[in-house]
Amino acid sequence: MRFHANYLPKSDVVFTVMFLNKELCEKTLEAITGEYIELIDIAAEYKNDLHKAALNSIYFDIKTRAVDGRIITLDLQRVYSKDRIRNRTIFYACREIASQKVEKSKYENLKSVIVTFLLTEAPLKHTTFNRKIKLVDQTTGKIYSDLLTIHEINIRHISKKHSQELQILRQFFEIDTETSYQKFVSAYAQTQLGALLLEAYDDAISDPSVLDYLSEEDKYMVRLSEEERLLERAEGKQEGLQEGRQEERIEIAKKLLHQNMDIVFISSITGLSEKEIELLN
Numbered sequence: 001m002r003f004h005a006n007y008l009p010k011s012d013v014v015f016t017v018m019f020l021n022k023e024l025c026e027k028t029l030e031a032i033t034g035e036y037i038e039l040i041d042i043a044a045e046y047k048n049d050l051h052k053a054a055l056n057s058i059y060f061d062i063k064t065r066a067v068d069g070r071i072i073t074l075d076l077q078r079v080y081s082k083d084r085i086r087n088r089t090i091f092y093a094c095r096e097i098a099s100q101k102v103e104k105s106k107y108e109n110l111k112s113v114i115v116t117f118l119l120t121e122a123p124l125k126h127t128t129f130n131r132k133i134k135l136v137d138q139t140t141g142k143i144y145s146d147l148l149t150i151h152e153i154n155i156r157h158i159s160k161k162h163s164q165e166l167q168i169l170r171q172f173f174e175i176d177t178e179t180s181y182q183k184f185v186s187a188y189a190q191t192q193l194g195a196l197l198l199e200a201y202d203d204a205i206s207d208p209s210v211l212d213y214l215s216e217e218d219k220y221m222v223r224l225s226e227e228e229r230l231l232e233r234a235e236g237k238q239e240g241l242q243e244g245r246q247e248e249r250i251e252i253a254k255k256l257l258h259q260n261m262d263i264v265f266i267s268s269i270t271g272l273s274e275k276e277i278e279l280l281n
Contacts, residue, residue: 022039024197033151073114094148131153252270
C-alpha cells in the first residue's frame, strides 16, 4: 500500500478515478443515503477506458445510473462558498431532469436524480450533518415530488455517534501525510469500506502519469480555476479590510497629533509605530 503526497484522497481527480470502482461507489452511497443502490458499471460501459469514464460526468465528479434508471451523482467538494455551491448543485441537478426525453408527454416516466455531496472543508456553520433536501409542500409538509433528492455530508460533523462507515470516510478524506495514511491503514484496512478505499486509492496512484494527464483536462482545470478565483476574492476582501483598518488608524493618529497628544500615547491607542506617527507630522 502506497501514499502519494501530490495526490491526496481529497484531490478531485483522485476521487473521480477511485469512485469509478462500482463496489466502492455503491458502498459509499449506502453510507450517505442509508439505501443500497445497485449501480451500472461505468468503467465497463466505457470498455475500461479510464480517461473517457473519468470525463463522463462533466459537472460532477461521478455521474452514474442505478439499474432501475435513477440518475446518481457523487461529488467531493473542498472549497465551499455556500450560496454558490448550492445554486450550482440545483442548476445541474435540474438540468439532469430536464435533459431526459419525454415520450408522448409521459412525465410520470421521468427518472429521479439523487445528488450526493461530500464536503471536506466546509465550515461547520454552513451545513449540518447529513442534510437531506427534497421538494416539500410548505403548507402541508408533504413531499411534492421525488424527482430530486440532495444529500450534503460535511465530514467535519461526523463523530463517533455516527456509523463506522461514515467515520471511515471522514478519516480517509482527512489523510494528508504519510503518517495519517499509515494510521488509517492500521485502523481500517481490515474493514470492508476501508479495504475498498485503500485498494482504489492504490490503483489510482499506481500510475501518476494518468492522473497528471487527467488533471490537464478542462473538467479539472475549470474547477481549479474556480476555486482559485474564490480564494483570490476571499484574500482580496481580507486585504481590503486590513487596508481600511490601517487608513482608519492613520486618520485617528492625525487627529490626535493635531490635538498635540504625545506620540507614545498615540501609538498605544492606534497600534501604529512611533516612527509611522512621526512621518505623519
